[in-house]
Amino acid sequence: MPTTLDLQVKTLPNSPGVYQYFDKNDIVIYVGKAKDLKKRVSSYFTKNHEQGKTRILVKKIVRIEHVVVDTETDALLLENNLIKKYQPRYNVLLKDDKSYPWICIKKERFPRIFSTRRVIKDGSEYFGPFTNVKTVSSLLGLIKELYPLRTCNYDLQEVKINADKYKVCLEYHLGNCKGACEGLQSEENYTKDIKAIRNILKGNFKESLAIFSQMMHDFAVEMKFEEAQKIKDKLDSLKHYQAKSTIVNPAINNVDVFSITSDESHGYANFFKIMNGAIVQSYTTEIKKKLEESDKELLELFIVETRRRFTSLSREIYVPFAVDLGNDVKVIVPKLGDKKRIVDLSLRNAKYYRQEQFKQIKIVDPERHVSRIMAQMQKDLRLHKEPRHIECFDNSNIQGSNPVAACVVFRDGKPSKKEYRHFNIKTVEGPDDFASMEEVVYRRYKRLLEEEKPLPQLIVIDGGKGQLSSSLKSLDALGLRGKIAIIGIAKRLEEIYYPEDSVPLYLDKKSETLKIIQYLRNEAHRFGITFHRNKRSKAAIQSELEQIPSIGKQTITNLLRTFKSVKRVKAASLEELKAVVNHARAQKIYQYYHKE
Incomplete structure (x- = not known):
């Protein structure tokens, strides 16, 4: 039932x-x-x-x-x-916007313009919210420079002005206000300035630029050059602000632009409001995934919530890929030209924000930083588990002399140097990298199994398909095939090889996963080369002493243990040599270095 x-x-x-x-x-x-x-x-x-x-x-x-x-x-x-x-547990929740500032044009006679964080439904006009306080300060500073407005909170009813209820303040004498409180500025003139300011806040600079240009010309014709210069300064300020805002094409008007980038645990979305080719609003945020949501799902949610938050009525939006938003909005996925450049700019902002977040998280929340990288590596390398413990192997030999191998260990993406291990190749004669790799992998994991120590989640082999196949033989012999993930990295093009797969994987050159694998490979190479160089030096030292007749390995060991170097053995007196080895051997060593 x-x-x-x-x-x-x-x-x-x-x-x-x-x-x-x-x-x-x-x-x-x-x-x-x-x-x-x-x-x-x-x-x-x-x-x-x-x-x-x-x-x-x-x-x-x-x-x-x-x-x-x-x-x-x-x-x-x-x-x-x-x-x-x-606020369901398994839904993505976007951050609220209560702390963002707005620019308010107050509903009153001779309206004031100011910044506020409270939106009151009293008929006043609100522009925003702005995600950057500096943008608000910059805009208000520009407006104050261009249009002298009152800052007092007087009730400027006509009857009160006519009754001489108010007196002009210091702002009037500084030239920042035209004295509406004493009837020195008409309501019509003030309203004309408010209309121009409203256009600037909407990103429409065209009308204000035209008015100032005409005023400057008229003053110049009338030979009022000081006034003309003042207007020119205002015109330059407005053009400078417009130049900072304009991006590509002034013909693009009243459009919303959205983009997103993401990793395993978070999405990073950006929003631009474009008016007359200028960005009048910009907003970027982080979205925590709850059910491994796709970029499409996150972007749709971000678009709906952001348009509500910013009270956007645009009928057209630009996005990097198709989204389902119904028939009320025209969705465009630009492929070329200025529209594509705007979307690319939005995506670049989202990526920059992501990088900034990474840097902050690395400092304030290291565990989350590590978890993110491990999750990304698991996805990029198609692993069943996060590679918290990785081991990398490299062979070192020059023309077959003194063959050695190195094993380096990384935990949580960082070197664990106390766990690095060297291997002298014991069963292989000559320069045979494949057989050497098979030997060291077998010895390493046979020992870990015998000592009941934890095995790594990932083995990285420095080499291509040949070294990888040799390593697999050792894992098969130990019964570990399938229990530990293993890959090979070839040096030429940084190809990643998998067992029984002839087609390599190519990771993005800028990806953190590839950088960690390269770091592993370079550490293994450095560690192996250092050991190999030391072994060759030691062999060279011993070979010189071995040239002396009747001097065996134990005698050489005793000499080096006491004198520390061949140079000191050579400089030692007969009596000093006798204190380390017997009389006959001391005589032979001394005579070897003092033949004259």
């Missing part, structure tokens, strides 16, 4: 809408939207989900509620509202 949950799923309509999942405590744990409610909800219970978090979510679902809507746009808006209302 089907359960209540089964019946709820089977009786869902094939219509667009929003669904809510409830747990045993009747708490909303997830809210989602769908073009087809029945098809979407059924997929949760019929698919084998790869992500562990999704499997846990499905196990906790006890009851389902749904709301049918007319369009996809309605579904998007309702989903967003329900997420904000219930």
